[in-house]
Amino acid sequence: MTSSDVSPSFRLAYVPGVTPTKWVRIWNERLPDVPLTLVPASAAEASDVLRDGGADAGFVRLPVDRTFFSAIPLYTETTVVVVPKDHLIAAVDEVTVEDLADDIVLHPLDDVLGWEQLPGRPAIERPATTADAIALVAAGVGVLVVPQSLARLHHRKDLTYRPVTDGPESRVALSWPEDATTDLVEDFIGIVRGRTVNSSRGRTPAPAAQPKAKRPAGGGAPRKHTAGRAATGKSPRGGSGGSKGGKRGKPRRRS
Incomplete structure (x- = not known):
């Protein structure tokens, strides 16, 4: 079986104290055909798990070796x-x-x-x-x-x-081997950063836009005629604006 025949999957490591539930839920909604497997790891072992290929990315505690790993700091704990x-x-x-x-x-x-x-x-x-x-x-x-x-x-x-107001603090980050920044890693980065499915920076394509309805030949919708007058401003009875005298005279009686 060649590598192209293997179904894609994503493995996510996480250290104690991190709850990846929200991000896993979004992943399953956006990429339902790509199973995500959680890989628990101790804080001390997490870097080795990523370095040895046991996971594609992971939630770790800083610091990490920045000559080998990329990392996106997420939050600092109390x-x-x-x-x-x-x-x-x-x-x-x-x-x-x-x-x-x-x-x-x-x-x-x-x-x-x-x-x-x-x-x-x-x-x-x-x-x-x-x-x-x-x-x-x-x-x-x-x-x-x-x-x-x-x-x-x-x-x-x-x-x-x-x-403890003045004690040392622990920072949590998303990390992965820099040389293994795959398309699926990019997808997960987009989820963690809060990008929407339509984000131009996300890899997951947005649904195709529906084609707009064609306008009728002649350009634009037909114009409505103004009651009583044509578009030229002339009276429908003819002439440029009706009787000049304002009122019409009474008809003459026949003798």
């Missing part, structure tokens, strides 16, 4: 601290990094914030994953600072979170 509901932090609307100085701040091995200096007191060892760190927070071992989407992903009824 950073939050996850705490038990009975923690003192739960009583305030937001905190700073300094407010965490007396807490044990867990630092999982899959951290995506890239701290230069971790706040608070360090734990004895680093949890393997964010999910493991969440379990330790629930057990009262410490607190965890993560992007808000990960706090929502690992939501528990006994935990809550508050924004």
